[in-house]
Amino acid sequence: MLTELPILSLLIWAPILGGIWVLYAGDRQEETVKYLALGISTITFVLSVFLFIDFDTSSYEMQFVELAPWIKPFSINYHLGVDGIAVPLIILTTFMTVLVVLAAWEVIEKRLSQYMAAFLILEGLMNGVFAALDAILFYVFWEAMLVPMFLIIGVWGGPRRVYATIKFFLYTFLGSVFMLVAFLYLYSQAESFNIIDLQHLQLGATAQKLIFIAFLLAFAVKIPMWPVHTWLPDAHVEAPTGGSVILAAILLKMGGYGFLRFSLPIVPDASLYFANFMIVLSLVAIVYIGFVALVQQDMKKLIAYSSISHMGFVTLGLFIGFSIYVATNSTGGGIMALEGAMMQMISHGFISGALFLCVGVMYDRVHSREIKDYGGVVNTMPHFAAFMMLFAMANSGLPGTSGFVGEFLVILSSYQSSFWIAFLAATILILGAAYTLWLYKRVIFGDVANDNVAELKDINSRETLILALLAVAVLLFGLWPAPLFEIMHPTLAHLFEHVLQSKVAGL
């Protein structure tokens, strides 16, 4: 029934058109704008749940496929479809957007309709990135996504927003230009922009290496990997709460998605060639950034650095598979590592989103992000403190929360490759707990530190609802990740087997 609807198109265009509608409604009718935005984002979320329900978990094939010619001379198509990698990410996107709309309710005072519209349009574009099966379509969504994002930072951001926006823009934009060049080269070889065709395209070793580097520049900046990560803390610090939430929860995942959709399947031999390099960078991110996060004075910077460190697990999980396969001569460990990486992406979406929302809740009241301006928040905001405790623990990877699952699987599988990789990766157990709980101790625990804290009001029912929804997600995927794995497994298993086939030998 529902599968007959062009559900992916709806997921892309409903929020975009909805966003334009909201923009048209304008600022004079604030209430209408709020409920309209909430309505649109909720409907989109419900639609994405149907995606989950109707998804055939026994297949790795693209599902809900839509195909229509777009720019015929270059065989560029409007081609959409999702597999076990895209579905969870789309649902994460639609879910987080609802929360971001809710979070803006009484907080955004200037240009509310534009703010809401920006997020709705962004939602549609992000869904487009995850659903696109045509490289050019993908690229258009990928670049278009930047526009609402830097409007969000540039218009509603903090005092140094111009600097942060330019840094964000330059990094991500320059990175993705190389991706476009790679697409064009691939087109010249395959005469097609169809991503599935590109995945089966035979390529020589040198070409693969160059394409890998081009992709790497785009995706490494996005995720971000060390050493191209420094735009992220700046962007987070200046972004409004909603911007930080989407940035951390979804935009960072674009990088991981790119590796899964393009780098690994299109240039598997180069991925193998660069695997050790990627592993080293991932470990540097986990350990180095863990130390850096520890000494941050600004709450948002701390969480931003924590994100980079956690994303290190994603890239580690994505590229460790080759050496596991060599060590064990079976695909189980590599698939598990990929699944761990995917799980880490989804989970980090919830947790980092939740933590940025928590900072937002405090920032709305005190107008400071500095740790030293807080202390003893639990005395005046006990309910808030309880929620933040849960998210802090999830960020520390406590079993029973979603934060544990991905890290656990990646550590378990990387041990099969090397004791020392697992050893370095596992330091997140100590470092992650140290920076997260030390932050919590200084901000939440203790006696009331100053008048601002003494006057704090505990979270209202709207804020409680937002945090409770995230808490449910974090606990659900921590205690029962099975449904997510059911969706992902066939796709990732197929992907890993595909990646192990050399393309060079076939030439």
Next chain:
Amino acid sequence: MQHTGYIMTDNMGTIYLWIVLAPLIGSIIAGLFGKTVGRSGAHWVTIIGVGISCILSLIAYKHIMFDGGEIYNATVYTWLVSGELRLEAGFLVDKLSVTMMVVVTFVSWMIHIYTIGYMHDDPGYQRFFSYMSLFTFSMLMLVMSNNFLQLFFGWEAVGLVSYLLIGFWYKRESAIFASLKAFLVNRVGDFGFLLGVAAVFMCFNTLDYSEVFRQAPGLAETTVTIFNGHEWSLMTVICICLFIGAMGKSAQFPLHVWLPDSMEGPTPISALIHAATMVTAGIFMVARMSPLYELSETALNFVLIIGAITAFFMGLLGLVQNDIKRVVAYSTLSQLGYMTVALGASAYAAAIFHLVTHAFFKALLFLAAGSVIIAMHHEQDMRKMGGLYKYMPITWFTCLIGALALIGFPGFSGFFSKDAIIEAVHASTLPAAGVAYYAVLTGVFITALYSFRLFFMTFHGKERMDRHTWEHLHETPAVVTVPLVVLAIPSLMIGAWFIGPMLFEGYFGDAIVVASQHGVLAGMGQNYHGVVSFTLHAFQQPPVYLAFAGIVVAWFLYIKFPALPEKFANIFKPVHQFLLWKYGLDDLNQFVFAGGTRNIGRLLWQIGDVKIIDGVLVDGSALAVRWFSGVVRQVQTGYLYHYAFSMIIGLLLLLAIFVHKLI
């Protein structure tokens, strides 16, 4: 016949599930609906929850121990499936876990009741009960697990609750410092533990206990390379990694530093978590993993050494403490060292036996200390106590029983378990056993000395409290004293009652595996002829006399010549200071590890990120921006997104041209 057996197992499955769920439900109600149910609602719902759990555990105990019920090993639900790999939550209820279940739920139940009195006026009453029941749930998940995943879940969950409860009084700087320290030190242990689990997974491709234990003997000779060119026995690597986890949780040197500080938490917690149950999780885990530890003598020697260091050196620290709870805390460290030594000597049954007796008498001692603290209006310094026996006879008497049990006075529970450990170490043929034997032997004297130092300073001698406190001194209410009495009974009896079956009559069945060359308890069993002869035999051995000597010396120093200790302290000032300084380990951690970590962080951030990456890259970027803005100035509109749109359009044009040429 088979059919009824089937149904019986099924029923037991439901019972086991409720043993775990009852405290969890209580915790959720008290925690989330604390306001609605009110203070008494919160304590009723949790006490009933843990009560149900305790009674069902006793039923399970009877079923497994006396009715010859089947060992239960089944999945509760599937956590995740990835291809061949299935990770599940499940229960293994055998003779080892059912014993732990009874101890955990019983002690927890008593302490829940006691808490009504102790936390009477605390504003966080409901929260406290919620945490305690959550702890009981987590601990049960840990001991009942049938796989490493759930073990790790329980392992970390008890750590979480411990963290929350140490920092329960969150306004106190010392309390929140201690809670953070406890969590992080435990995480260092968990780091090792997780690597151990990963090693298990790598070699066995499963996390299920029964499957791992089945395959383990076949892999005994396997080696792995950790450092280039050095082959290590796989079992040694796994066992030592797992044991590092146990060192964190069971507070073994050098990861013990969190336990004394954990006394910042309310006293019921010190009794429940930091004496009776959670800290014994490491001991339990090693006993559970006996099929693995038996395959690595290197690991066993390592365990022996760590245990011996902890037993001896932590006991010494107990001698110089003046805070009543800290003395008991150091005593706990030392006793955990005894248990660890027993594990190292392959006397797993003796370790569990001491764990059980210790759970009762140490919970009793903590609760007695708590009772004293209530009477003293939350004063914990023993130098301001004295002569309390007149005012608090029940506390005095139960505390005496606890102290006698702790020092191993003949006939009391601790006597049997501790003597068994000392004998077992004596009989062990491992290289490290020699040192360990002398450590645990001298430990007996030290234990008696600090225990009776505490006892005399608190209950006897001159009354040193201030006038206001003195006027209000009286015995604590029944909710406090009844648990004391209830715990005093097993502290007195349980040793004589259980020594025969638990150590020598195959009590644990197949749950504990001991290789024949390590069978120290089996050797002792051949000479075991009942409780009376065991007791009489002990009089031919040094430990009993060392314990007596400890009491006499304590009496001499703290009753007869109370001025002497200070003189000794002055004469041996460096030693005394060194002990007060706790061997400098706290400072080492604080400055070298915590401080060093922060310095590395600052260095990496300021030099790496700010100077090098941003300096070099952003200088480059800045040039790019200048160039970029120079170009855009021509078509200046003032809006960045216009630039962005034009860039996209430009790129699309570029693309069109490029593609066109290709075609």
